[in-house]
Amino acid sequence: MTDESVFTGLKVLDVSSFIAGPAAATVLSDFGADVIKIEPPGQGDPQRRLGSLPPSPRARANYSWHLANRNKRGMVIDLKSPGGTRILKRLVEWADVVITNFPHGTREKLHLGYEEVAGWNPRVVYADITGFGDAGPDAGQPGFDVTAYWSRSGLLASTRDAGAPPTVPVWGSGDYMSAIGIYAAIVTALYRRERTGQGTSVGTSLLAEGVWATGTLVAGALAGGTPFRLHDRKAPSNPLVNPYRTADDEWFMLVASPPHWPGLTRAIGHPELLDDPRFADIEGFVKNSAALTELLDAEFHSRPFAHWKETLDRERITYSLLQTPEVTAQDPQLRANDIVVPLEGVSGLEYTVNSPVNLRGVAKVPAKRGPDLGEHNDEILAELGFGPAEIAELRTQGAIPGTAEAEESR
Numbered sequence: 001m002t003d004e005s006v007f008t009g010l011k012v013l014d015v016s017s018f019i020a021g022p023a024a025a026t027v028l029s030d031f032g033a034d035v036i037k038i039e040p041p042g043q044g045d046p047q048r049r050l051g052s053l054p055p056s057p058r059a060r061a062n063y064s065w066h067l068a069n070r071n072k073r074g075m076v077i078d079l080k081s082p083g084g085t086r087i088l089k090r091l092v093e094w095a096d097v098v099i100t101n102f103p104h105g106t107r108e109k110l111h112l113g114y115e116e117v118a119g120w121n122p123r124v125v126y127a128d129i130t131g132f133g134d135a136g137p138d139a140g141q142p143g144f145d146v147t148a149y150w151s152r153s154g155l156l157a158s159t160r161d162a163g164a165p166p167t168v169p170v171w172g173s174g175d176y177m178s179a180i181g182i183y184a185a186i187v188t189a190l191y192r193r194e195r196t197g198q199g200t201s202v203g204t205s206l207l208a209e210g211v212w213a214t215g216t217l218v219a220g221a222l223a224g225g226t227p228f229r230l231h232d233r234k235a236p237s238n239p240l241v242n243p244y245r246t247a248d249d250e251w252f253m254l255v256a257s258p259p260h261w262p263g264l265t266r267a268i269g270h271p272e273l274l275d276d277p278r279f280a281d282i283e284g285f286v287k288n289s290a291a292l293t294e295l296l297d298a299e300f301h302s303r304p305f306a307h308w309k310e311t312l313d314r315e316r317i318t319y320s321l322l323q324t325p326e327v328t329a330q331d332p333q334l335r336a337n338d339i340v341v342p343l344e345g346v347s348g349l350e351y352t353v354n355s356p357v358n359l360r361g362v363a364k365v366p367a368k369r370g371p372d373l374g375e376h377n378d379e380i381l382a383e384l385g386f387g388p389a390e391i392a393e394l395r396t397q398g399a400i401p402g403t404a405e406a407e408e409s410r
Contacts, residue, residue, distance in 0.1 A: 005032025005365055010190075013095040014038065014072065015079075015112060017045045019172050020129050020145075020206070021101045022068045023179035024186065027355045028097070029071035030364045036091065036380060037072045037371060041401055044076065044373045045069075056171050057325075061349035064172075066370045070343065070352065074371025075380055076401050079110040083399025088112070090384045092120045097186055099127045103140060114201045121199070125189040127182055128203040143206045145174030153210025158217055162230040178209040183357065234297075235290035238282075240264070243322065244296060248304040251322040254296075258282055263315030267308075268299040338364075345369035374401055 010033040014025040022037065022045070029035045039045050051064020078084045088111055092098060100112050107113050107128075114126045131143015132152070143149075150156040150169050160166055185202035193199060211218050220227065228237050236242045240256040256264055258281065265273045273279060273295075278288040285292065300308060305321065312319050323331065334340045343352040346369045354364070377400050381391050394400050 006359065006362060007031040007033040010034065010097070011095050012036070012097040012099065013091050014099050016099050016101040016129070018047050018050075018101070018144075019068050019175035020178040020182060021099045021127075022047070023176055023355075024127070024129075024182035025072065025099055026068055026070060027179065027183045027357055028186070030355050030357075030367075031359075031362075032365050033097075035072040036095075036376070037069060037074045038079075038088075038091075039074065039076050039373060041076055041078050041398075048373070055168065059348075061346055063349055063352065066343060066346055066349065066367075067352055069370030070367045071365055072371055073376040073380060074374060075377050076374035078399050079112070081397060081399045083394045083397040085111050087381070087384070087386075087394070087399060089120050090386075091380075092117050092124060094384060095121065095124060096190070097125045097127060099182070099186075101129050103130070103142065104134070105140065118199060118201070123193065123197070123199040125186055125193065125199055126201045127186050127189070128201075129178060129182055130203065130205045132207045133205040134203075145169075145172065145178070145206055145210075148206035149174030149178065149210035149213075152207050153214050154218060155210050155214040158214065158230070160230060162232040174206060174210060174213075177213065178204060178206055180356070181209050181212075234293055236293060237286060237289070239285060239289045239293040239296060242293065242296075244300040246300055246305040246308060247302060248306075250305040252305065252308065253320050253322060255318045255320075258285070260315075260317050263317055267311040267315045267317060268296065270295075270299070341367050343367045343369065377401070 007028055010028065012025055012028050012033045012035040014022055014035055014037040016022055016025070017039075025033075025035045025037070037045075043049060047068060048062065048065050051062055052058055056064065075087075077087050079088060098112075098117055100107055102110060102112055108116070111117075114128075117124060117126055130139070131148040132138040132141055143152075146169060156166055156169060159169070181204045182202075185204060189200050189202045217227070231237070233242060240254060240258075240260070243251050243253050245251050261279065262271075262274055265271045278284050279292060308319075328334070329340070338354055338358075339356075340351045341354045341364075343349055344366060352367055354367075358364075378391060381394070381400075386394070391400075395402050
């Protein structure tokens with residue numbers, strides 16, 4: 001690829017932590033944006049330390065940090081200090097996009113409120129993410145994907161089998177999906193700026209993203225719909241859409257519909273079921289769900305998955321093996337479609353997960369490691385016009401780490 005990419009020349013200031021905001025900046029960096037990540041003094045973004053804690057996989061490489069922060073330059077700035085405000089102002093004047101997830105109130109104290117930022121740079125696209133939105137009684141509450149995205153939205157209560165207690169969802173899953181929402185808002189605002197020349201404030205919340213993910217059920221509730229009971233695998237609402245276990249202890253998800261019923265009866269070796277009045281229509285499938293599920297359970301458990309793959313493929317019936325993340329990581333489909341890509345510069349970590357946004361025929365920037373803590377302080381300060389004496393003064397004032405402190409943090 002050439003040095004030019006979609007967002008070459010776009011300047012992004014990432015003043016966010018954990019996953020959602022930083023991952024949105026990462027998608028921009030994938031397409032060539034120059035992203036500067038700001039971290040506080042000390043240990044920096046908590047994501048540096050939390051990525052491999054249970055229930056996330058243990059590994060020697062800090063895979064989670066590089067997933068959400070690749071291709072960025074890094075600075076450590078004490079935004080509570082006057083010198084930190086001087087640096088922040090110059091960074092905002094430099095930037096096209098500013099991303100933050102500081103709560104309302106805190107961001108204003110750090111000179112990161114939209115009014116002050118827009119006063120420094122009227123063309124800036126200011127993007128933020130909150131837990132529960134900008135208004136309402138819980139606007140000031142902290143939110144994480146497990147609480148705001150999964151629990152409050154209704155998604156987690158609906159993602160379990162009847163009689164089973166709620167479980168803990170995949171760490172960071174709501175954050176990574178919310179990152180795409182922030183990215184979309186930023187790109188929409190950049191398009192608007194191209195037409196009007198005006199910057200603007202955009203954002204989303206983990207709650208809004210979670211309700212969008214639960215949209216079918218929440219929209220049904222808004223329509224006064226009667227909800228189906230929680231899924232019962234032994235007597236599901238539709239036994240043709242259900243997980244089944246094979247003889248070699250694999251699980252697969254069957255997704256069929258009444259037009260597939262003749263092919264399914266052939267696949268399981270029971271063509272006589274076509275004449276069974278219990279299964280003559282969708283109402284019959286629902287009414288006699290437990291009986292059909294019991295029959296399908298017995299048949300699918302009688303042979304290994306390889307047999308069912310062959311027979312279901314032959315009948316063109318949709319299904320999918322329930323793969324573990326470890327199996328998925330080695331799935332050739334991921335490499336064939338650049339869903340996982342090489343990662344440069346990290347010992348013991350050769351690949352990372354690509355962002356899901358693609359422009360066909362347009363290559364992304366090769367993935368390079370996330371920055372060390374404060375790695376690019378001097379480089380960026382010089383680019384912003386701070387001279388050696390000013391940089392030394394900022395160190396003395398505590399706005400940026402001292403040289404020995406910065407080296408120790410790496």
